[in-house]
Amino acid sequence: MSAVSEKAAPTTGEATETIDGFHLLIDALKLNDIDTIFALPGIPITDFTRMAQAEGIRMVTFRHEQHAGNAAAAAGFLTKKPGICMTVSAPGFLNGLTALANATTNCFPMILISGSSEREIVDLQQGDYEEMDQLAIAKPLCKAAFRVLHAEDIGVGIARAIRSALSGRPGGVYLDLPAKLFAQTMDAAAGKKSLIRVVDPAPAQIPAPDAVKRAVDLLKGAKKPLILLGKGAAYAQADAQIRALVEQSGIPYLPMSMAKGLLPDTHPQCASAARSFVLPEADVVVLIGARLNWLLSHGKGKTWGGSGAKAAGGQQFIQIDISPTEADSNVPTAAPLVGDVGSCVSALLAGMGSGWAKPPAEWTAAIAERKDKNLTKMAEMLGKNPAPMNFHSALNVIRDAIKARPDAILVNEGANTLDFTRSIVDMYQPRKRLDVGTWGIMGIGMGFAVAAAVVTGKPVIAIEGDSAFGFSGMEVETICRYNLPVCVIVFNNNGVYKGTDVNPRGGDMAPTQFVKGARYEMMMQAFGGVGVKATTPAELAKALDEAVASGKPTLINAIIDETAGTESGRITSLNPSAAKKK
Numbered sequence: 001m002s003a004v005s006e007k008a009a010p011t012t013g014e015a016t017e018t019i020d021g022f023h024l025l026i027d028a029l030k031l032n033d034i035d036t037i038f039a040l041p042g043i044p045i046t047d048f049t050r051m052a053q054a055e056g057i058r059m060v061t062f063r064h065e066q067h068a069g070n071a072a073a074a075a076g077f078l079t080k081k082p083g084i085c086m087t088v089s090a091p092g093f094l095n096g097l098t099a100l101a102n103a104t105t106n107c108f109p110m111i112l113i114s115g116s117s118e119r120e121i122v123d124l125q126q127g128d129y130e131e132m133d134q135l136a137i138a139k140p141l142c143k144a145a146f147r148v149l150h151a152e153d154i155g156v157g158i159a160r161a162i163r164s165a166l167s168g169r170p171g172g173v174y175l176d177l178p179a180k181l182f183a184q185t186m187d188a189a190a191g192k193k194s195l196i197r198v199v200d201p202a203p204a205q206i207p208a209p210d211a212v213k214r215a216v217d218l219l220k221g222a223k224k225p226l227i228l229l230g231k232g233a234a235y236a237q238a239d240a241q242i243r244a245l246v247e248q249s250g251i252p253y254l255p256m257s258m259a260k261g262l263l264p265d266t267h268p269q270c271a272s273a274a275r276s277f278v279l280p281e282a283d284v285v286v287l288i289g290a291r292l293n294w295l296l297s298h299g300k301g302k303t304w305g306g307s308g309a310k311a312a313g314g315q316q317f318i319q320i321d322i323s324p325t326e327a328d329s330n331v332p333t334a335a336p337l338v339g340d341v342g343s344c345v346s347a348l349l350a351g352m353g354s355g356w357a358k359p360p361a362e363w364t365a366a367i368a369e370r371k372d373k374n375l376t377k378m379a380e381m382l383g384k385n386p387a388p389m390n391f392h393s394a395l396n397v398i399r400d401a402i403k404a405r406p407d408a409i410l411v412n413e414g415a416n417t418l419d420f421t422r423s424i425v426d427m428y429q430p431r432k433r434l435d436v437g438t439w440g441i442m443g444i445g446m447g448f449a450v451a452a453a454v455v456t457g458k459p460v461i462a463i464e465g466d467s468a469f470g471f472s473g474m475e476v477e478t479i480c481r482y483n484l485p486v487c488v489i490v491f492n493n494n495g496v497y498k499g500t501d502v503n504p505r506g507g508d509m510a511p512t513q514f515v516k517g518a519r520y521e522m523m524m525q526a527f528g529g530v531g532v533k534a535t536t537p538a539e540l541a542k543a544l545d546e547a548v549a550s551g552k553p554t555l556i557n558a559i560i561d562e563t564a565g566t567e568s569g570r571i572t573s574l575n576p577s578a579a580k581k582k
């Protein structure tokens, strides 16, 4: 083991092998099949990043820790293994913290490992280099937080971090490693023994038989049943069971945005194009790995057929979730099914038996009619070719590109850019869509894109609002440095939401405006990648085809009509002034 050094034992004079904290950490990670770390070097982890690389761990280093953290979170979602992010103390740690909190909010498993300053000095507030009580700060923002003070505890620290990130509802874990720990040495054999290979970190959680029966009985009486798939269902990698449930039951389903592609969006039972019809109409809704949070209007109000903003509709809910406390979080849950998605869906299917009656034809026919109407309307919009391009004409190109390469991963952020992409671009395979998730956070773009390319090796297409792109734009250098097959498409409409705001007093530009005609494509060119400006769908299609075929880092500056779209996209109503008007 290269990790080991020899040193004279003081008592006997015989050589004993020792191992240091750096290498114990590397060995502990490797023992648990961690092969990639997303990081940004500096004191006290610079040497660690070099040593880990020398020991065969893939080190992917970024220009800002938030994006390394976002990459780790996306890797966690895609692989069902905790993504690892490593940062330096205080400011680096804080930069990574947003990603850790976001991962926790989205139920993605990740571990933020951060070097920290000396405990004795931090605790007495004596002014150390990058002094900060990081453990205390991280705790409320993640699922679990640990600190390791002694080399012999590194194995336990990593094991606890992995188990915490993966078991039950997945989430973010913080692991605090003070600088001194890395240089500590111990007997190599004892060190090796102290490491733990975590066995079954996300054990199957089987739902109770009476809970399954309750759910089956409720579903049996449904006249207008609906299945709602969330990103927990995508994460669970129970794709075959979910498809079997949908197809054997004949129940229409709606995917939340990151559950798109679990079944192809073109599936006859997919009700996405009739969303605003099925939600208020449904009588029994099976939630699978989806929370009734703001993205689903908390299960209340007009969306669900309720008579007022806070009124529930007439639906009864069956909720499959690994977290026992998710049920009743917003409206009553008639039949909670607590367990992992795979086990719960299998149990539900078994409980439904082979002679399951398909939903009434009036229900499915009414949905089909709505879908047809809306899809025809959409096709009309997509068929237009206005100059300058609008969201529809540009996204029509991307829709075709994903149809041709259904294995490509689509990363998506922005406001209008997000909303339109979600509804226009069909997905065909599970876990191919990564986006702003539960918080609607901007800045995930390049971190998610890097992770998607690194862990899957597939082409990545990142559809970015120009504002959204700005949060992580510098990472195009990272994309070029690792020569990743990422094509970034910036929907350039000169501002946050739109580019048409005006400062009524003159002088400075309006708060939502950007430099007009910005040449984003030159950012990729600056680092040796391909940069293209596209003003028509034909130019966009050509550049995108070439990018996907070549796998070369590419940025397409897609010029979009600056008057297109709306303020805040589809969540305009959440702006306080809009709420005041209600």
Ligand code: ADP
Binding pocket: 105, 106, 107, 169, 170, 229, 230, 231, 232, 233, 235, 236, 256, 257, 258, 259, 288, 289, 290, 291, 292, 293, 295, 320, 321, 322, 323, 326, 339, 340, 341, 342, 437, 438
């Ligand atoms: P969406 O935003 O797509 O609606 P959410 O993030 O709101 O999805 O919900 C995901 C839900 O999935 C969470 O409540 C989480 O506890 C649950 N979940 C995550 N992984 C699993 C799993 N393996 N089995 C069951 N539930 C899971």
Ligand code: TZD
Binding pocket: 413, 414, 415, 416, 417, 418, 440, 441, 442, 443, 464, 465, 466, 467, 468, 469, 491, 493, 495, 496, 497, 498, 565, 568, 569
């Ligand atoms: N900061 C963070 C971290 N997250 C946010 N969601 C916001 C700010 C607020 N915000 C949105 O919710 S969308 C958005 C911001 C700044 C950008 C919208 O502009 P865009 O997209 O250019 O990315 P469109 O397509 O032009 O609307």
